[in-house]
Amino acid sequence: MSESNEDQQTAKKQKKQVNFKLSSFILMLVGIVVITAVIAVFATIAISHWASGLNSEQRTSVKKIEQAYKTLDKEYYKPTNSKKLSDAAIKGMVTKLHDPYSEYMTKEQTKSFNEDVSGDFVGIGAEMQKKHNTIQITSPMKDSPAEKAGIKPKDVVTKVDGKSVKGKPLEDVVKKVRGKKGTNVTLTVERDGQSHDIKIKRDTIHVKSVEYKKHGKVGVFTINKFQSGTSAELKSQIIKAHKQGVKNIVLDLRNNPGGLLNEAVKMANIFIDKNKTVVSLEKGKHTESIKAPNDALKEAKDMNVAILVNKGSASSSEVFTGAMKDYHKAKVYGTTTFGKGIVQTTKEFKDGSLLKYTELKWLTPHKHYIHGKGIKPNVEIKEPAYQSLTVIPNNTTYQLNDDNKNVKSIKIGLQALGYNVDNKTTKFDSELQQAVKSFQEKNNLSTTGKFDKTTNDKFTQQLVQKANKDESVLDKVIKQLK
Known part of the structure; x- marks a missing residue:
């Protein structure tokens, strides 16, 4: 009887130990699951932060923008347009950069931008920029309605069809200037303190980027813009000139507003040897040298090259001219160029809108930074006095x-x-x-x-x-x- 009691007590004790071990095991499993979940959450947050590329301060600022967006979208007393709110937020950020070359474009404006790059659009044919809160002409395109009407580089546009453009975004002004083929637009421009109304008839602008003519024994290549295919066009025309026995050539870049940087590099490579630096790009302390990828064109090697520029020669025109001048591949004639030593890049969003912003500054192969100064010619040839007249108020x-x-x-x-x-x-x-x-x-x-x-x-x-x-x-x- 006593032995039986002892056996029962032993059994109860073993049962308690088993129950205790089971509960401890369950608690341990729960703890592991919780810890794993916490680690997973923090890991996800950490990966998310890392993937965003933002530091703590930047994430706080973005959070604030998100909160403001949600508040206005949900709680404003009138119905709001979510897309317009987000567009306005991006435009506000770009405006605060105070950079005439950075802008945010809607889907419709992006279409116009892409047309410019491809070389076909309806308008007046004048490159514009926003500078010091004014709309300024970079340069009118050769033989364009704008040039024929008398628009000149660095003209300041104050009105479009009698309405002030003061404080207006560049893209809004461009939209007003463009329109249907055959219609007229009147620009009020200021030049040297004088105001003048210039009436221009809109037309289809097809920018033929390279035109070649023989002037006696000299080949003249008028390069209107650096767009897709410009370097290939020039290469083809130089080969043609070489077959004609042309040894002296003029590359006319007057009033060329620039365009695609890669086309300027490829065009320089026609004359500049493989692996030579064409342009140096700088961003903070980081420098990247863009080198000529191919051998120079054999037909161009024995040619005597002159480059003709003026104050309307800008951007990629200056990249090309700077490289050719530094390597003594050409003598530069004319007057000092515009002076645009910065590079823009673009980011297109899923909805078709586009952010164009200044990403880098550029220097010539010999490290000359020409922004705001331009490139001085080796030989100055001024335009006739009548071409530099101030506008006479009408x-x-x-x-x-x-x-x-x-x-x-x-x-x-x-x-x-x-x-x-x-x-x-x-x-x-x-x-x-x-x-x-x-x-x-x-x-x-x-x-x-x-x-x-x-x-x-x-x-x-x-x-x-x-x-x-x-x-x-x-x-x-x-x-x-x-």
């Missing part, structure tokens, strides 16, 4: 005995058009009055001898036409090559 009538700086511009312009004006003073004298009468009579205008709005408009039109045909600067370059 809301003022000038007449006998007036004394004004614009009177001097009238004299220079009329002399360029072939009228008898010998002195270049600011006084509206009898000689100028007679020249104005002769101009009015020849153009079927009222012969008053007063330089009024109608006379001014015809005068400006004829000067622009003359400038488009004037090859005096090019002729001086060709003369030096012969």
Whole structure:
């Protein structure tokens, strides 16, 4: 009987031990699961943070933007448009960069941007940028409606069709300037402190990036823009010129606003040997040298090269010119270039919108940074005086005995058009009055001898036409090559 009690007590004790061990095991499993879950959560957060590429401060800022977005989207007293809110947030960030070359574009604006790069669009043919809160012309494209109407590099656009563009985003101004083929748009521009209205007829702009003409024994290649295929076009035309026995060539980059950097590199590679640095890109302390990937074109090796530039030669035009000048592959003629030493890149979003932003600055192979300074030519050849005239306001009538700086511009312009004006003073004298009468009579205008709005408009039109045909600067370059 006593033995039986002992056996029962032993059995109970063993059962308790088993129960205790089982509960401890379950608790341990629960603990492992909890710890694993916690580790997984923190690991996920850590991986997420790492993948985002943001530091702690940046993540806090983005969180704040997200909270503001959610609050306005859900709690604003009127219905909101989620896409417009997000677009506005991105535009706000870009605006705060104070960079005329960075911008956010909607799907529709991205289409226009891609058309520019491909070389076909409807508009006036003028490259624009936003600088110091103003809309500025980088350069009008050669033979474009803008150039024919008298638009010049660094003109400041103040109005489009009479409406101020002050404070407007660049993309909004571009949208107003573009329109249907055959319609007109009037730009009010400021040049050297003078304001002038310029009426332009929109047209399909097909930018043929390379044009080749023979001037005697000299081959002239007019390069209008660095777009997809430009380097291939130039290479083909140089081979053609070489077969014709051409040894001296002029690469005319006047009013070339630039374009694709890779095309500038490939174009330089036509003349610059393999593995030579064409351009250096800098971002903070990091520097990358972009080298010529192929052997130089054999047909170009024995050619004497001249490059012709002016203040409208910008961006990729300067990358190419800088490399050619540094390696003494060409002599540069003309006037100092625009001075754009920074590079933009783009990021396209799933909805078709695009962010264009400045990513790098660039230097020539010999480490010259030309931003804001431009490239000075080896040989300066200034444009004729009439091509550099300030705009003469067409809301003022000038007449006998007036004394004004614009009177001097009238004299220079009329002399360029072939009228008898010998002195270049600011006084509206009898000689100028007679020249104005002769101009009015020849153009079927009222012969008053007063330089009024109608006379001014015809005068400006004829000067622009003359400038488009004037090859005096090019002729001086060709003369030096012969």
